[in-house]
Amino acid sequence: MAIKIAIAEDNSFLLKAVMEKISFYPDLEVKFHAFNGEELLKKLEEDSNIQLVLMDIEMPKMDGIAAVSQVTQRYPQIKTIMLTVFDNDEHIFKAIQAGASGYFLKEVSPPELYQGILDTLDGGAAMTPSIALKTLKLLRNPPQFEEPKEDISLTKREIEILEQTAKGLSYNQIGENLFISPKTVRKHIENIYSKLQVHNKMEAVQKAVKNRIIEG
Structure with missing residues (x-):
């Protein structure tokens, strides 16, 4: 019985290269491919x-690491091998954390890829040797990767209001503290929501803390 495979790859040239490697083995069947993680989940x-x-x-819309996490949660029976040009520590670490079962660089040979697929389905963790070495080092000394901060520009007054909002103060209390009307406070809050792309106070405070606009 053929092993049923899906491929998530946004580059048509690289997709064709992967398909050619798989075509050497009649017991491998590509059921479908997707150009991003979002499309993969729909299929x-x-x-x-x-x-x-x-x-x-x-990949656009949803990258491979986010997609692996979703696939692992929704379809725990499906194994995932990362097939990528990236061999930096952060990508490797996050992919494994997300639930990837294996990690190959795209120059992997057809026999190595084939054996890696068999090993992974047999419960192994197939990896390019250089990736396996990096993985061992990462497991021994897990790194702390910082999430990139978004480029959010709030005025000094908006930051003051956000800081007081984080303390649980009402519009009236904030207005009294800053010598402005509650109506003006509300208008500033609306602007803050718009700039942070959030819908309530809790989301606004969480995002501001995450992006180090205010102290947590």
């Missing part, structure tokens, strides 16, 4: 009779 909703996904990392 899995329609047909989850897949045993393994070969996943790129850098």
